Amino acid sequence: MSFLSTKNDVITYTVDQTSNSSLYISIHNGEVIVKAPTYYTQRQIQSIVEQKKNWILKHLKEYIEAENIRTQKINQEPIFIFGKQYDILLKYENTKSPTLNLRNKYVEIILPAKYIDLDKTKIIHATITKMYSSIAKDQIENMMEDIRHQLGFAPEDFKIQDLGNQLAKCSNSIITINPCIMQYSRETIRFIITHEFCHLKYKNHTKSFYELMEKHIFNYEEIAKQTNNLKF
Ligand SMILES: [Zn+2]
Structure with a gap:
């Protein structure tokens, strides 16, 4: 095992000089392996590792982050946004209030370090609810507008509000939307909102109500089945 100290990090690496291939650095399971021709001196190898240190550190960091996600997401239920599943990665930093960052494949929630030993269920739930609210504020208006165009009528107003x-x-x-519906696919959200639009014409779930729904929802039966257990 050899070491290279950079300004902030120490890179440990294993040198393999058993073959005569050209010099090659690889990272496997967080381990840096330098394959070098037999005639290379330790000093030459060290100098090449030094030159490549940014590349190595970048890949090590990615590996560590992925590993952290694997270990920390345990016990956290994944969440859904527009029907896509996201794992939750919890991090602790010296911040005052929780923040949430939406990454490509996961949701990162940064909590104040003082919360580390507390029961986080409520705070995580509140942070995710806040995220759904901001997605809803950004998206619902356009979706309402689309449905208005298709149906040819609209509510006087709409609200975004937690309805339990x-x-x-x-x-x-007035149509009220629970922001948590942002967890469902766009197709399902559209179904839910269209359902409420139809109540503008028919107060109860009568035959005419369902006829109006079926007229405006493509593959109605299938989505109706999917949303059967939802409450709206
Ligand atoms: Zn209804």
């Missing part, structure tokens, strides 16, 4: 277990409601010509 209920996903959406329509009363007094």
Whole structure:
């Protein structure tokens, strides 16, 4: 095992000089392996590792991050945004309040370090609810507009509001959307909102109500089946 000290890090690497291939650095399971021709001196190898240190550190960092996700996401249920699954990665930093970053394949929640030994269920839930709210604020208006175009009528107004277990409601010509529906696919969200639009015409789930739904939802049966257990 050899070491290279950089300004902030120490790179440990294993040198393999058993073959006569050209010099080659690889990273496997977080381990740096330098394959070098037999005639290379330790000093020459060290100098090449030095030149490549940024590349090595970048890949080591990616490996460590992926490893952290693997270990820390345990006990956290994944969440969904527009039907796509995201694992939750919890991090602790010296911050005052929780922050959430939406990454490509996971959701990173940074909590104040003082929370580390507390029960985080509520705080994680609140942080995710806040994220759904901001996605809803950004997206719902356009979706409402699309549905208005298709159906040819619209509510007087709409609200985005946490309704507990209920996903959406329509009363007094106002449609209220629970931001947590942002977890479902766009198709399902559209189904839920269209359902509330149809209540503008028919208060109850009558035959005419369902006829109106079926007229405006492509593959109605299938989505109706998927959303059967949802409350709206
Ligand atoms: Zn209904």
